[in-house]
Amino acid sequence: xLNKSQTLTDFLLHEEITSPPVNGSLTMVLLQIExxxxxxGSHIKQSGLVDILGKTGYKNAFNDxxxxxxxxxxxxxxxxxxxxxxxxxxxxEELKEPIYSKNKGGDFIVCIDPLDGSSNVDCNASLGTIxxxxxxxxxxxxxxxxxxxxxxxxxxxxxxFVLTTGKGVNGFTLDPSIGSFLLSHSNIIIPExxxxxxxxxxxxxxxxxxxxxxxxxxxxxxxxxxYSGCMVSDVHRILIQGGIFLYPADNKNPNGKLRLxxxxxPMAFIINQxxxxxxxxxxxxxxxxxxxVNQTMSIVLGSKDNxxxxxxx
Ligand code: AHG
Ligand code: MN
Ligand code: MN
Numbered sequence: 001x002l003n004k005s006q007t008l009t010d011f012l013l014h015e016e017i018t019s020p021p022v023n024g025s026l027t028m029v030l031l032q033i034e035x036x037x038x039x040x041g042s043h044i045k046q047s048g049l050v051d052i053l054g055k056t057g058y059k060n061a062f063n064d065x066x067x068x069x070x071x072x073x074x075x076x077x078x079x080x081x082x083x084x085x086x087x088x089x090x091x092x093e094e095l096k097e098p099i100y101s102k103n104k105g106g107d108f109i110v111c112i113d114p115l116d117g118s119s120n121v122d123c124n125a126s127l128g129t130i131x132x133x134x135x136x137x138x139x140x141x142x143x144x145x146x147x148x149x150x151x152x153x154x155x156x157x158x159x160x161f162v163l164t165t166g167k168g169v170n171g172f173t174l175d176p177s178i179g180s181f182l183l184s185h186s187n188i189i190i191p192e193x194x195x196x197x198x199x200x201x202x203x204x205x206x207x208x209x210x211x212x213x214x215x216x217x218x219x220x221x222x223x224x225x226x227y228s229g230c231m232v233s234d235v236h237r238i239l240i241q242g243g244i245f246l247y248p249a250d251n252k253n254p255n256g257k258l259r260l261x262x263x264x265x266p267m268a269f270i271i272n273q274x275x276x277x278x279x280x281x282x283x284x285x286x287x288x289x290x291x292x293v294n295q296t297m298s299i300v301l302g303s304k305d306n307x308x309x310x311x312x313x
Pocket of ligand 2: 113115116117231263
């Protein structure tokens with residue numbers, strides 16, 4: 001007996017009545033993202049069979065090698081969003097500068113990490129897409145607290161669409177037989193504490209004393225390490241099971257690696273909405289006015305108790 005039957009579209013139509021700022025225009029943008037990620041997901045599911053793997057041969061603004069899959073995901077999302085008529089500008093991890101709609105119409109700014117964890121592409125491990133939506137303002141650069149919606153898609157054993165519009169967090173799982181995302185995880189709350197941590201511990205010799213001391217203490221209490229190299233997958237695990245995700249600044253990368261607009265702000269918004277905490281350089285990342293679309297920062301987020309303990313070191 002099928003007991004999950006509310007589609008993402010049904011959910012958004014209901015939110016339009018009960019939860020402003022969700023309205024027809026925002027629903028349209030979210031459904032354009034939904035369509036794009038279904039196509040990206042379908043390509044991912046066939047990735048060992050069709051000629052799509054490998055590198056493009058060029059680098060993005062972050063000096064990352066751009067994979068062909070990054071390029072495909074970026075082109076698909078940017079084109080779909082800009083053709084919706086609702087989107088004024090798209091800023092993407094794969095673009096040096098934001099792209100604006102032709103007639104400068106549209107009310108929304110959408111920031112995207114089209115493919116997250118792209119080093120996993122060639123080895124068939126988890127991938128994601130991250131998005132963050134703002135109202136058009138005087139400037140593309142706005143504080144994370146100004147996001148009106150954010151979410152991610154996890155291309156795992158099943159494909160999940162996790163969304164917040166500022167009223168909690170809901171998760172939808174793609175039913176491939178009907179091609180729809182169905183509400184499967186209603187009102188997700190992150191456990192108050194957990195015993196898992198996600199960090200690239202290969203960099204431990206460069207960690208700051210705060211990170212070293214925190215990890216030593218956490219491990220002495222039996223903590224387990226789980227790290228996939230895909231933020232979406234690692235944060236999703238923490239969201240569901242509790243614990244802490246860290247990509248701290250270290251002695252080699254004093255500004256961290258993860259991008260404030262494309263990765264940190266959407267994830268921090270989601271984690272906050274689920275009852276967790278996020279911290280970048282000792283403060284709430286959502287209060288920071290970005291100085292560039294390419295700004296990177298440290299990020300530690302997850303269960304409230306774990307992040308509070310991290311801050312206390
Ligand atoms: P992207 O594939 O969008 O460049 O993101 C990769 C990010 C993030 O997903 C992950 O948490 C982190 O980079 C992994 O970096 P390390 O390989 O340095 O651990
Ligand atoms: Mn990423
Ligand atoms: Mn990416």
